[in-house]
Amino acid sequence: MREIPIVIVGLMGAGKSTVGRLVAEALGRVVRDSDADLEDRYGMTAAQIAAALGAEVLHERESEVLREALGRRPPEVIGAAASTVEDARARSALKSAFVVFLDGSPALLAERMRSSAHRPHFLPDLERMLTEQRERRLPYFQEVADLTADATRVPEEIAEEVLAAFRINQKPVR
Numbered sequence: 001m002r003e004i005p006i007v008i009v010g011l012m013g014a015g016k017s018t019v020g021r022l023v024a025e026a027l028g029r030v031v032r033d034s035d036a037d038l039e040d041r042y043g044m045t046a047a048q049i050a051a052a053l054g055a056e057v058l059h060e061r062e063s064e065v066l067r068e069a070l071g072r073r074p075p076e077v078i079g080a081a082a083s084t085v086e087d088a089r090a091r092s093a094l095k096s097a098f099v100v101f102l103d104g105s106p107a108l109l110a111e112r113m114r115s116s117a118h119r120p121h122f123l124p125d126l127e128r129m130l131t132e133q134r135e136r137r138l139p140y141f142q143e144v145a146d147l148t149a150d151a152t153r154v155p156e157e158i159a160e161e162v163l164a165a166f167r168i169n170q171k172p173v174r
């Protein structure tokens with residue numbers, strides 16, 4: 001199996017952290033998650049960074065922790081922040097990883113987001129916000145993804161699909 005990082009991308013609520021944890025456990029790899037990295041490095045949560053310094057600074061930091069994580073060896077399983085596909089440097093760095101795009105309907109993701117309230121700034125209409133984000137980011141997700149997985153299934157099934165696709169992955173290392 002190719003020794004490259006696995007990165008889970010997708011909108012907020014897609015299940016990146018949940019699936020990333022399962023995939024990492026199955027492979028005996030370190031699981032890395034953007035939110036934990038931000039807190040370790042800056043001593044502030046994503047919500048605190050957004051409130052104190054603004055969304056632009058938060059997104060810059062989210063891209064930076066992803067790009068650093070991609071360089072770590074042994075390779076890890078990384079849950080990227082949802083914003084990172086909008087950053088050209090992050091998309092370029094993702095060429096060196098096996099990238100899974102977890103995709104689901106905005107209605108479902110909004111429902112999941114309501115159950116995990118750790119996010120900094122939302123429009124009051126979550127579903128509309130996610131619909132706009134999905135429209136804007138879909139070309140980026142498609143550009144970076146080696147696998148697009150249906151986020152509506154149970155996490156264990158998604159993790160199995162990721163592992164099977166990764167095992168046969170022939171992506172050239174760039």
Ligand SMILES: Nc1ncnc2c1ncn2[C@@H]1O[C@H](COP(=O)(O)OP(=O)(O)OP(=O)(O)O)[C@@H](O)[C@H]1O
Nearest residue numbers: 012013014015016017018082112115116153154155
């Ligand atoms: N496949 C799934 N089926 C049902 N519930 C799920 C699934 N994946 C995740 N969840 C639940 O949805 C919520 C969001 O999941 P998770 O935190 O993994 O998403 P995320 O993509 O990491 O979100 P964020 O971008 O906000 O970090 C959690 O409550 C989680 O338990």
Ligand SMILES: O=C(O)C1=C[C@@H](O)[C@@H](O)[C@H](O)C1
Nearest residue numbers: 012046081082083119120121
């Ligand atoms: O636009 C987004 O998808 C995001 C915005 C910020 O809240 C970030 O903290 C979050 O990771 C993703």
Ligand SMILES: [Mg+2]
Nearest residue numbers: 016017033079
């Ligand atoms: Mg997460």
